[in-house]
Structure formats: C-alpha cells, structure tokens
Amino acid sequence: MRIEFHGADRGVTGSCHLIECAGTRVLIDCGLYQGGRELDEENAEEFGFDAGSIDFVLLTHAHLDHCGRLPLLVKRGFRGEVVTTSASRELLRLMLLDAAHVHEEEALRRARHAGRKGAWGAAAPLYTIADALHTMDFVGLTAHYGTPMRLAAGISATFLDAGHILGSASILLELAEAGTHRRVLFSGDLGNVGRALLRAAAPPPQVDAVVMESTYGDRLDKPIGPSVEELYQAITGAFARGGNVVIPSFALERAQELLFYLRAGAESGRLPDTMQVFLDSPMAISATEIFARYPECYQPETRELFRAGRDPFGLPGLHFTRDTSESVALNRVTGGAIIIAGSGMCTGGRVRHHLRHNLGRHNCAVVFVGYAARGTLARRIIDGAESVTLFGEEIPVQARIHTINGFSAHADQAELLRWHAATRAPRTFLVHGDAEVMECLAARLERTAVEMPILHQQYTL
Ligand SMILES: [Zn+2]
Numbered sequence: 001m002r003i004e005f006h007g008a009d010r011g012v013t014g015s016c017h018l019i020e021c022a023g024t025r026v027l028i029d030c031g032l033y034q035g036g037r038e039l040d041e042e043n044a045e046e047f048g049f050d051a052g053s054i055d056f057v058l059l060t061h062a063h064l065d066h067c068g069r070l071p072l073l074v075k076r077g078f079r080g081e082v083v084t085t086s087a088s089r090e091l092l093r094l095m096l097l098d099a100a101h102v103h104e105e106e107a108l109r110r111a112r113h114a115g116r117k118g119a120w121g122a123a124a125p126l127y128t129i130a131d132a133l134h135t136m137d138f139v140g141l142t143a144h145y146g147t148p149m150r151l152a153a154g155i156s157a158t159f160l161d162a163g164h165i166l167g168s169a170s171i172l173l174e175l176a177e178a179g180t181h182r183r184v185l186f187s188g189d190l191g192n193v194g195r196a197l198l199r200a201a202a203p204p205p206q207v208d209a210v211v212m213e214s215t216y217g218d219r220l221d222k223p224i225g226p227s228v229e230e231l232y233q234a235i236t237g238a239f240a241r242g243g244n245v246v247i248p249s250f251a252l253e254r255a256q257e258l259l260f261y262l263r264a265g266a267e268s269g270r271l272p273d274t275m276q277v278f279l280d281s282p283m284a285i286s287a288t289e290i291f292a293r294y295p296e297c298y299q300p301e302t303r304e305l306f307r308a309g310r311d312p313f314g315l316p317g318l319h320f321t322r323d324t325s326e327s328v329a330l331n332r333v334t335g336g337a338i339i340i341a342g343s344g345m346c347t348g349g350r351v352r353h354h355l356r357h358n359l360g361r362h363n364c365a366v367v368f369v370g371y372a373a374r375g376t377l378a379r380r381i382i383d384g385a386e387s388v389t390l391f392g393e394e395i396p397v398q399a400r401i402h403t404i405n406g407f408s409a410h411a412d413q414a415e416l417l418r419w420h421a422a423t424r425a426p427r428t429f430l431v432h433g434d435a436e437v438m439e440c441l442a443a444r445l446e447r448t449a450v451e452m453p454i455l456h457q458q459y460t461l
Helices: 039-044 070-075 086-113 129-136 224-240 254-268 282-291 300-307 324-332 351-358 377-382 413-423 435-444
Strands: 002-005 017-021 024-028 056-058 081-085 139-143 149-152 155-161 169-177 180-186 209-213 245-248 276-279 318-320 337-341 365-368 387-390 393-396 400-403 427-431 449-451 458-460
Touching (some): 024 149, 024 155, 081 155, 086 139, 224 245, 254 282, 254 337, 276 282
Parallel strands (some): 180 209
C-alpha cells in the first residue's frame, strides 16, 4: 500500500497524488501547473507514472490546478474512469474546454511567430479542444456526498463536501491489502467557513493519514463582513471619482460570489442600483448558469432565494458580455461600470484589455479578490509595481489598487488546524502550499508526524 506525490509538492498548483493498493492504482486529481508561461514545459513533462496503469481518477473539484492535466493523461494512455460529483462533472467540461482553447490559441500564436502555417509543428498545444471533449468520455461514476463507493477489491471512496467551490469534495479512501487496513483522507481544497453561498466543509472523519492542502496555512482571514464593506467602498469611491472598477476574477465561485454581494449591495442601498455590472467572461457566464442548477448545495438563506424564485446572482444593471465585440465595446466606457473578467491572476484573458484601458487612470480602481501566485501580473500589481507591460505597452499604475482578502475560497490557518484536529490523523502529508507556508503550518500541527513531500516522492502507508 503506497502513496506517491506527483504535483502540488511544495507548490500551490498541479495537484496529483497516486494511491496503489491491492493491485489498483487510483489518482487523486490531475491538475495543471499554473502561474506563468514558463510552466508550459513543466506541464508537458512526464507524469512520473504510466498513465495507462491508472484505474481511477477521483476528482476533488473542477479548478484547473486539480483537473487541468486530465486530457494529457488521456492522450498518454489513461483508459480508466474519472469519478466526481455531478456539479464537478459539468464544471469540468467547461474548464477543460476553456483550457484547451487557451492552449490552442497559444500554440497558434507561437506557430505564427515562427512563421509556420497549418501544422502546429513543434508549437503543438498541450492538448486540443478535441482532446478535452474526448476526456469527458472517461467521466463515469457520479459521487454523492457521504455515500461510500466501492471502486475495487480493497478500495472504497467517500466524497465529503469540502465547501470550497460548487461540487468540491474531500475524499476518504478506505484501503485494505494483505490484512492491513488504512483510512486516508485527502482534503482537496477546503473552503472558508461563514460564506454566503456554499455550505461549510463537512466535519472530517478520524483517519490514519491525511493529505492536506496548505494554501493559506500561514495566515488568518479577515471575516467576510468587513471585506464586503471594503468592496462597496472601493466601488463607491471609484464611482465618485468618475471612474470604473475592474475586478480580475476566477470564473468559478468568485465571480458568482461577487454577483451575490453586488446584488445584496444594490438591494440594501449600499451601492447605487443604477450601476452597470459587466460579467465579461464567457466561462463565468456559463458557470453562473451551472450554479443556478444546484440550489441544494448552498447555505439555507441562498437556497431560500432560489425557492422564492429570486436569482441570487441577478441585478438590474447586470450584462453578460459573451461576444468579443461586446467586450471590446467596454473599452469606451470611462466611468460608472464594474467589469468582472478573467483570468483572476491576470495571466491571460479579457481582464488584460481592461487593465490596459483602466490601470493608467487615477479615477479608476482595480480590486483583487483572489489568490495571486508569484510571477503573475496580479502579484506584481499587488506588490506595488509602478508600471506594467501590457500588449507591448508600458502602463503606469495610477488606478487605486485594493487587495481584499476576505473572499478567499480557502480555509485559513485556524480553519485548517481545526479541520486537522478533527481527523486525529497520526500522519500528515502537506501539499498544495508554498514551502515556507507549509513550514509555518507544520509548526502548529500537534500530535502528528508531518511530511512535506517533494515531487515524485513515495511512501508506504
Ligand atoms: Zn481549488
């Protein structure tokens, strides 16, 4: 009985962990490395195991850093079954198609740059839209929260609500091999308690070993109330100055959460109900539609809004701008608009155009509400860069920059410690965190042996 670590090892992206038990090989997540172009090569590298030997992939949730290498796994010979919740399955399709589109565009750009026509040549994308669609053929069994599923002799899996994004799960594996029994719990990404939309993570069971994320293992989040207030102030401030508000946002969860709070702000009179809000992300628009299909996943108050026939994500001045032409038209809007666009870390997507048109204007505001990895444009702006380069043009940072931490979709240190204590795990593997953050969290973990695996490291369970 063995566990191997093939991603998110002393880093926050590329989650990929392998369990081998009684002749069955199960992968927990198969995520993409994210954060900058230089990671393309890292994504294209060998997995560290034979893709064709994997029987099951259990997917914790549909964020790309957990699912984004699945098409590559299929391309390299995986013929097993992907198991996840039904909300994750819908979101997975959306995320993979979008990622494939980005890879194709990037490859085309490289091919054009190299003066090639037609064939990709050496500039081939990591995977194509066709690869992403083909991957969905392998998504089989649907997991239901709290219901154990027997995968093979000696292996059963139970998905537990992780409260992180719609459909997200922690996964309990019950393993048996040659008279040895082990209960191993994978946290997946754990949500932040006290949020308006999703339920909090389910209480974890007692286990022999835990594989735990540590994204925010060194910090304590501010409560959501003051963060919402900060958001409202950033917006009313920019409007008073006659400018726009640009909010770089992840398409999943954060975008819907923002819409939820903007609606609440307009209803309570904290925000002008005449404000124009543009959700300028085809993926966020599609995700919002998927979110509306799973009212049972939400907190009771939000569920009640659905039941009363009111859209928790709808407000009078909201525009969904799917078409590129509609997005480009936003460049002419000089004030009074809130533009929510991806990518959240500003590494690509429409938000870069909006930054180009608004970042250099002192009456505008840019509001960061999500995680920004090192090396990303978002991180450079947050860290106080005086100017940034966008589309070959140097743009001075004149807009007011707000960084609001309370919207985190990740548990903070206190929540991680509380969750961990409930597992009573004598053995802990920390993943999905920067090394120094892990060290900080490890120092606070009690009555457990802590490991911080490096890439491709293996342990006997
Ligand atoms: Zn996540």
